[in-house]
Amino acid sequence: MSFAQKLVAWQRRHGRHGLPWQGTRDPYRVWLSEVMLQQTQVATVVPYYRRFLKEYPTVKALAVASEDEVLRLWSGLGYYARGRNLRAAAREVVRRGSFPSTAQDLQSLPGIGRSTAAAIAVFAFGERAAILDGNVKRVLSRVYGVDDANALWPLAGRLLPRRGIETYTQALMDLGATVCTRNAQCGQCPLRADCVAHKTGRIAELPAARRKRSLPLRRTTWFVFTDGEKVLLERRPSPGIWGGLLCFPEKPVLKVAATRRLQPIDHGFTHFRLRIQPVLCEVKGAAAGDGWVTLREACAGAVPAPVRELVRALRSGAGAARARRRARGAPASPRAAGAGAPRAGRSPRRTSRAGAAARGAPGAAR
Ligand code: SF4
DSSP states (O other): OOHHHHHHHHHHHHSOOOOTTTTOOOHHHHHHHHHHTTTSOHHHHHHHHHHHHHHOOSHHHHHTSOHHHHHHHHTTTOOTHHHHHHHHHHHHHHHHTSOOOSHHHHTTSTTOOHHHHHHHHHHHHOOOOOOOOHHHHHHHHHHHTOOOHHHHHHHHHHTOOSSOHHHHHHHHHHHHHHTSSSSOOGGGOTTGGGOHHHHHTOTTTSSOOOOOOOOOEEEEEEEEEEETTEEEOEEOOSSSTTTTSEEOOSSOOSOOSOEEEOOOEEEEOSSOEEEEEEEEEEOSSOTTSTTEEEHHHHHHSSOOHHHHHHHHHHHHHHHHHHHHHHHHTOOOOTTGGGTTSOOOOSSOEEOOSTTHHHHSOOOSOO
């Protein structure tokens, strides 16, 4: 049996079936799933994919959505440029009147690279196109003992079967995600008899690890203004880190009598690490102005993971304070909202990378 035949036979018995984006040729649904799955694991994507489709069942619906609404739905999935590009691409598709239908043309849309374009062309249009995402690179590199990244695209193209491109492509994805992982499960692999890495004991070497760079550390301060159960948020400029999302101000935009430093938060981006020093600033009677939202609204809004984490801590503190007041029959305390906020501490908490990046592979800050 050929490489493709072995993979296809394996996929039919052991591959992933019944995922919400399988069994459709609707280019919108295929595209949405492929973009969400970039650097993100399937289990993370499924609920986001469902929510997104419910809100925007067609490309036209997405095209008229506001960026804020799209980012709110994307919130927690990370790599927010994907969400912004998705909306921009939807507008472009509507402007053109139809989806591009080849891997080549799909690359003209914002946020669609070569491998993603090929995957969409395969699953939506049945084109014989080669994909080469991180998982597939790992499989091909190990099976063929190829260490040269430039050789992998031509190799991926030569291996394409004449028929059954959809199952073959799904098989490659599935094998890379479930069997030929970093800790390869060679005992379950249909390719082990031919696999160079397996036969020569080079699994750990292939593909060659990229040299780890030590990332620079940047620091910032977040001024966490609270007024009762409201917080002050600002929209970040776009483009830029967390562009278009709501964050705490980085400047002391209001005067306060007393502040309290909270425990720092570390957040990883692709090119740097960010250490955030939150400073709790309690004010009274300011919450009528622009930017003030309730803790509940902030939690459900278009905010990056560290903001949501802080807001959740404030919410749980406010809830605990409310319960204590009820128990005592006491009047409201002005410090209630901050009572359960993270405390100052010596060692900063390490947050995972925002959203899916936290749960998936390394990559651009998302
Ligand atoms: S035999 Fe092992 S290393 Fe080779 S492709 Fe299969 S799982 Fe990967």
